[in-house]
Amino acid sequence: MNTMNPTIAKEADHQEIEAGTPVREQPEETIIEEGKTVGEPFADNAKFKLRDVNVSYGDTRAIKNISLDVAKNEVIAFIGPSGCGKSTFLRCLNRMNDSIEICKVTGSLQLDDQDIYDRRRDVVELRARVGMVFQKPNPFPKSIYDNVAYGPRIHGLANRKSDLDDIVENSLRKAGLWSEVKDRLDATATGMSGGQQQRLCIARAIAVSPEVILMDEPCSALDPIATARVEELMAEMSESYTIVIVTHSMQQAARVSNRTAYFHLGHLVEVNETNKVFTSPEHELTESYITGRFG
Amino acid sequence: MTDQRSQAEIVRQSLKRRYRKERRFRAYGILAIAIALSALVVLFVDIIGKGYTGFTKTTITMEVELDGEMMYLDDATDKKQIKMADFVEPLLQALIRQVPGATEENRDAVRDLLNPYASNELRDMLEQNPEWLGTTQTLTVLAHTDVDVYVKHAGDDAYSIKLSDRQQRWVDQLVEKEVVQTSFNDVFFSSGDSRDPSRAGILGAIVGSLLTMLVTLVLSFPIGVAAAIYLEEFAPQNRLTDFIEVNINNLAAVPSIIFGLLGLAVFINLFGMPRSVPVVGGLVLTLMTLPTIIISSRAAIKSVPPSIREAAEGIGASKMQVVLHHVLPLAMPGMLTGSIIGMAQALGETAPLLLIGMVAFIVDVPDGFFDSATVLPVQVFLWAGSPELAFIERASAAIMVLLAFLVSMNALAIWLRKRLERRW
Numbered sequence: 001m002n003t004m005n006p007t008i009a010k011e012a013d014h015q016e017i018e019a020g021t022p023v024r025e026q027p028e029e030t031i032i033e034e035g036k037t038v039g040e041p042f043a044d045n046a047k048f049k050l051r052d053v054n055v056s057y058g059d060t061r062a063i064k065n066i067s068l069d070v071a072k073n074e075v076i077a078f079i080g081p082s083g084c085g086k087s088t089f090l091r092c093l094n095r096m097n098d099s100i101e102i103c104k105v106t107g108s109l110q111l112d113d114q115d116i117y118d119r120r121r122d123v124v125e126l127r128a129r130v131g132m133v134f135q136k137p138n139p140f141p142k143s144i145y146d147n148v149a150y151g152p153r154i155h156g157l158a159n160r161k162s163d164l165d166d167i168v169e170n171s172l173r174k175a176g177l178w179s180e181v182k183d184r185l186d187a188t189a190t191g192m193s194g195g196q197q198q199r200l201c202i203a204r205a206i207a208v209s210p211e212v213i214l215m216d217e218p219c220s221a222l223d224p225i226a227t228a229r230v231e232e233l234m235a236e237m238s239e240s241y242t243i244v245i246v247t248h249s250m251q252q253a254a255r256v257s258n259r260t261a262y263f264h265l266g267h268l269v270e271v272n273e274t275n276k277v278f279t280s281p282e283h284e285l286t287e288s289y290i291t292g293r294f295g
Numbered sequence: 296m297t298d299q300r301s302q303a304e305i306v307r308q309s310l311k312r313r314y315r316k317e318r319r320f321r322a323y324g325i326l327a328i329a330i331a332l333s334a335l336v337v338l339f340v341d342i343i344g345k346g347y348t349g350f351t352k353t354t355i356t357m358e359v360e361l362d363g364e365m366m367y368l369d370d371a372t373d374k375k376q377i378k379m380a381d382f383v384e385p386l387l388q389a390l391i392r393q394v395p396g397a398t399e400e401n402r403d404a405v406r407d408l409l410n411p412y413a414s415n416e417l418r419d420m421l422e423q424n425p426e427w428l429g430t431t432q433t434l435t436v437l438a439h440t441d442v443d444v445y446v447k448h449a450g451d452d453a454y455s456i457k458l459s460d461r462q463q464r465w466v467d468q469l470v471e472k473e474v475v476q477t478s479f480n481d482v483f484f485s486s487g488d489s490r491d492p493s494r495a496g497i498l499g500a501i502v503g504s505l506l507t508m509l510v511t512l513v514l515s516f517p518i519g520v521a522a523a524i525y526l527e528e529f530a531p532q533n534r535l536t537d538f539i540e541v542n543i544n545n546l547a548a549v550p551s552i553i554f555g556l557l558g559l560a561v562f563i564n565l566f567g568m569p570r571s572v573p574v575v576g577g578l579v580l581t582l583m584t585l586p587t588i589i590i591s592s593r594a595a596i597k598s599v600p601p602s603i604r605e606a607a608e609g610i611g612a613s614k615m616q617v618v619l620h621h622v623l624p625l626a627m628p629g630m631l632t633g634s635i636i637g638m639a640q641a642l643g644e645t646a647p648l649l650l651i652g653m654v655a656f657i658v659d660v661p662d663g664f665f666d667s668a669t670v671l672p673v674q675v676f677l678w679a680g681s682p683e684l685a686f687i688e689r690a691s692a693a694i695m696v697l698l699a700f701l702v703s704m705n706a707l708a709i710w711l712r713k714r715l716e717r718r719w
Contacts, residue, residue, distance in 0.1 A: 140603060154612055
């Protein structure tokens with residue numbers, strides 16, 4: 001399909017091709033230099049400082065030498081074709097890859113200048129600060145109230161029942177779900193619609209007051225109306241949280257994010273202001289992707 | 296155009312063939328179920344047909360004159376006198392009065408209609424009611440096993456009737472006068488084993504089974520679940536855990552008698568534990584049940600969707616909290632079902648218990664975990680091998696009780712699963 005698409009990267013003369021790189025989605029003659037990112041990957045007020053990050057599953061390298069800053073209170077979108085490593089990269093940010101034994105992360109990953117992968121770092125504390133919303137709505141098979149209250153409970157954020165009630169109400173309000181569920185907090189969460197479930201998962205994530213929220217294709221299982229609600233929500237949340245979102249929908253990236261990072265086969269190809277990425281991309285691969293020539 | 300038509304034709308023909316195949320396949324399925332069901336029906340009809348009489352007993356009800364002189368007894372509260380007294384005579388005299396045409400000369404023939412233990416029953420009654428001495432009471436005592444067999448199975452070639460022709464006539468007349476009656480066999484449920492079929496019961500075996508199962512449950516469920524959780528959630532993936540996994544799967548297929556040998560060698564010979572006690576039986580059955588529980592518990596843990604795990608981890612739950620708050624509750628129905636099925640298997644197990652001596656003839660109902668006992672399936676085994684035909688119906692009745700236990704345990708498993716199961 002892509003054989004008729006002779007996109008040539010700028011660094012073509014370097015002729016550095018990764019051995020064993022799968023060449024399925026990639027136009028044949030495109031060569032990317034490892035660790036070279038076009039645009040402005042760095043920011044002044046960085047929340048996350050990520051330098052030379054490599055992730056490998058056994059012998060397969062999934063992330064190749066990526067360096068990136070995520071600024072405070074920005075919404076940054078990761079886009080790219082399937083299998084480009086954007087979800088893998090996202091899951092490094094709160095060490096969700098820990099449970100995969102063959103997964104190995106190297107490089108320097110810092111949250112507020114503290115190393116995430118430090119041996120002494122408590123992953124529980126990290127995840128309390130970096131919340132996550134998943135692709136498929138995954139509420140616990142418990143009541144709506146218990147779903148939201150679970151995080152505060154295990155972290156001991158509320159000592160009294162009334163405090164907990166407040167946290168639940170606030171979180172549900174922030175997630176725009178309060179008016180819909182305030183009369184049936186005891187109903188089981190799995191009985192709600194997909195869009196409601198996803199907003200509940202967002203409420204559950206913000207109930208522990210994280211500083212960063214990672215969203216892994218949060219709308220891919222939702223209909224357009226529910227998607228619109230979640231996007232609205234993200235816009236509101238961006239005032240108080242740093243949001244990193246992985247998405248397959250370029251319109252969504254364009255609508256919700258301040259900056260956009262384009263991933264390609266484990267490389268971070270381009271990072272720029274969202275406007276710039278979608279109107280005048282610097283890198284040819286980015287251009288071919290956003291114009292729909294492959295991906 | 297012709298091409299298209301012929302293609303449609305081909306599809307139509309293949310459709311016919313496909314439907315035929317489907318019908319044939321369905322017929323095979325129905326046939327298989329029919330065979331299984333009819334086997335089950337034959338089994339049940341046979342067992343129930345042979346065994347329902349085991350739930351009835353034959354008794355003799357008559358007016359008994361409790362004459363102190365005849366019994367060599369003038370104080371029923373005196374233990375020593377009670378020991379020496381003659382309790383057969385009043386029963387015998389009472390029965391001779393009931394049997395038409397019987398006289399003192401036939402006393403031996405008449406006595407053979409009474410159960411040998413009937414005098415003990417009378418003694419117990421008199422000990423409880425000493426004031427009865429010197430009065431006439433209407434009493435019901437067990438009939439002799441031969442009478443029991445004759446009343447239930449007269450005309451059945453499978454049973455040999457040991458009563459003489461004259462005794463048979465007497466019994467016929469007594470049945471007509473309603474002196475000899477059949478009623479619900481409470482003896483069967485309230486006593487232990489006995490050499491005399493009409494005195495034999497399964498209470499000892501039931502209590503033995505319950506004690507053994509209790510030991511098995513208390514040991515195998517926590518150990519099995521803990522092992523499953525560790526292997527599934529915490530153990531690193533390496534050669535050692537692979538080796539353990541292979542061994543657990545192999546253990547599930549080891550013939551149960553091997554576990555009996557192991558129990559004999561280790562628990563009894565090495566540790567010097569007593570023979571034929573529920574504790575050792577429970578330990579042996581624990582070894583046998585553990586692989587089943589571990590395997591089913593691991594399957595239950597595996598079936599918990601990873602999204603739930605991720606959700607909990609994403610909020611910052613620790614490994615322990617993920618397991619305790621989310622994985623365990625969701626896996627519990629599967630674990631319980633597996634455990635109950637493992638327990639049901641253990642309840643029906645005979646072979647390993649034979650080796651550790653739970654096959655002994657034990658009359659008393661066990662008092663505790665270290666008291667000699669037998670279990671239901673072993674009791675069935677003992678009775679089924681007994682030369683006395685009257686034990687056959689007891690064996691069948693015991694099988695029915697055992698089946699009732701098994702069915703209710705499986706029903707409990709299904710109910711628990713339905714109740715605890717949560718959808719996501």
